[in-house]
Amino acid sequence: MRMAELSRESGVAIATIKYYQREGLLPPGELTSPNQADYGPAHVRRLKLVRALTEVAGLSVAAVRDVLAAIDEPRTSLHDVLGSAQPGLPSASAQDVTEADREWAARRIDEVVAARGWRPPPRSVLVETLAGVLCAYRAVGHEWALDSLSTYAESADRVAAADIEALAQLRSAENIVEGAVVGTVLGDSLLAALRRMAHAEASRKRFDRT
Structure with missing residues (x-):
């Protein structure tokens, strides 16, 4: 796929994709001509992960680069990768x-x-x-x-x-890291909402005399 299609598939603007490439967050596509490159599903997955790390987790570009380097290093344990992505x-x-x-x-x-x-x-x-x-x-x-x-x-x-x-249960390191980031951020809100619902029920049982 061309960069325009990559942008549509990933939901990331072309200018942002080029910025990520300059910062080393996205590997280059396969050159098909001096001014054209072809991208695949791996690029879409990487862009979605970068978005999760920057927009959901709020990590800096430098921190994202460290997380991606850990993912791409096969000798890095998944435990250490998850720690860097928190x-x-x-x-x-x-x-x-x-x-x-x-x-x-x-x-x-x-x-x-x-x-x-x-x-x-x-x-x-x-x-x-x-x-x-x-x-x-x-x-x-x-x-x-x-x-x-x-x-x-x-x-x-x-x-x-x-x-x-x-x-x-997830299959790849990228999916696990993305799941951990999204799950931690949204999970905090999920637990807060469940706790408040439980508070209301516990209060009703303890204090409501009607």
């Missing part, structure tokens, strides 16, 4: 966090990590984000809400296992 989380840190607060949050997190058998990497951004959330709870006087932290972690374990099992 969308960033918004920071949630309390104002004026003291060293005592940080140590308290670290202890709470260590307890959860040990209980679940998790092995987060050193200086994990996710651990730092979680610490910020815990400190924010404490700063606003709602530390009581963290009494259910172990229950939340157990639920997160079950959700993550379901996510990975579903991803494992």
